[in-house]
């Protein structure tokens with residue numbers, strides 16, 4: 120950290136004149152937007168510190184006991200006693216890190232056990248664990264679709280999907296969000312004989328809406344395209360066995376590659392791809408974001424494997440999480456908030472704010488009430504919306520959901536949003 124920060128008389132970085140040809144000048148509009156937001160005295164929504172984490176649903180923030188409603192910790196596995204025990208044991212027995220790539224010294228028995236758990240969870244032939252979900256998308260997409268191939272994807276796709284497309288250098292053809300006809304037309308225009316990959320998500324995390332995967336996959340297959348579905352926000356929760364939206368809609372068998380993350384329902388960090396493709400194992404040698412990075416620490420894969428196995432028996436938790444999602448969605452609508460979806464479709468409930476200033480004010484008012492939600496703003500959001508994204512957890516009690524609705528009522532009235 121710069122010494123200037125602890126010396127009041129030292130000039131701040133912003134006061135110094137930027138050198139000619141400064142490569143940072145492209146960030147000026149964002150710097151200005153941030154300065155304007157903070158000039159109103161609002162707390163910085165993007166640098167909150169969790170001083171202590173008490174459970175999957177509560178933390179101490181700014182010295183205050185705060186309900187967490189923006190962590191994507193859908194199944195509340197982060198404090199599961201078996202998960203924690205598995206992590207501690209692996210830390211003791213295998214050390215703090217692998218210091219190597221999966222293809223050299225970085226495959227321990229825990230990585231294999233984690234891939235076994237995923238294969239069983241999805242009832243699929245192959246599973247490959249990456250260091251993050253971001254790297255899973257980056258690696259799989261860029262490796263299977265290269266120069267001369269075509270990727271047809273939803274315009275609202277996650278950044279890791281776009282970055283995977285860019286890394287592989289394929290032709291990228293976006294279509295309007297969840298628009299089956301638009302997807303059909305784009306696929307129909309691809310030259311005969313070209314390689315085609317359709318990339319979809321089960322749940323779109325900004326608005327919490329789901330994709331009509333069954334229809335979309337049928338269209339993709341009609342055009343001879345392979346299909347990759349990112350189930351980051353549905354794995355563990357949606358579908359009879361928690362396999363995601365494709366399972367729920369009865370089309371998982373038609374999906375060529377499922378991408379997922381350990382950073383949401385699984386409750387740790389890491390990413391994966393599962394597939395039944397007969398040649399899938401070659402990916403371990405050709406996928407650069409798998410080969411050229413260190414593998415996950417033994418404690419992390421041990422927590423992931425334990426959590427995934429417990430999620431196979433999580434139907435009671437899934438049912439309670441649906442109840443929470445329905446109650447919060449219905450309650451917020453009754454209060455007069457504008458929501459991202461007409462009905463609850465996932466564990467994400469997005470509350471649409473009139474603009475960034477009022478969104479930040481509402482975010483701060485909720486924090487002062489003792490509630491943390493995610494503030495999302497353009498350019499990360501669709502249609503330049505400012506959103507308060509709420510993600511529910513299976514560990515939120517029904518009483519907590521009522522408390523949350525009370526907090527929204529008071530904060531909404533105080534900021535004039537309802």
Ligand SMILES: Cc1ncc(COP(=O)(O)O)c(C=O)c1O
Nearest residue numbers: 251252253277324351380382389
């Ligand atoms: C749809 C989607 N895919 C992939 C990722 C990346 O996951 P990870 O946090 O494991 O990098 C995210 C994370 O937010 C996501 O929302």
